[in-house]
Amino acid sequence: MAAGTNYAIEILTVPEYLEDQSDPQAGRYVFAYTITIRNTGTVAAQLISRHWIITDAQGQVQEVRGLGVVGQQPLLQPGERFEYSSGCALPTPVGTMRGSYQMVAEDGTPFEAAIPEFTLAVPRVLH
Secondary structure (H helix, E strand, C coil): CCCCCCCCCEEEEEEEEEHHEEEECCCCCEEEEEEEEEEEECEEEEEEEEEEEEEEEECCCCEEEEECCCCCEEEEECCCCEEEEEEEECCCCEEEEEEEEEEEEEECCEEEEEEEEEEEEECCCCC
C-alpha cells in the first residue's frame, strides 16, 4: 500500500428530518443523522473527539466539540466500522454540517478524519 494509507477513515452520513419533533412555527427544525465510520487504513485507530461545524440557512455557525461520539470512543481495527445516530435542531428548514474526528492510531500517531459536508433539509424545501 502507498504511504498515507495506514491512517484512513471513511465516513458516510445519512441525514433525516424529524417532523414529529419539529415546530416550524417556533423556528425549530429537528434532524437526525446516522454516521458510519469505517477504518479503511492498515492500523487500528481510536476516535478520541469530534468537532462539528453546523451552519443554518442564515449563515449562523455553531461549533460543537467534545470527547467521543454518543459517549463512546470506539477503537476500530482495519476494516471495522462503527455506526451511531445523533441529531441537532436548527432555526431554519435547511442547513449543513461538516467537521472532523480526532483519531489516534494504535502506534500513537494522531490524525484527523474529515467529515464531508452534508445537507440537513426539510423534504421538498430543496429541489
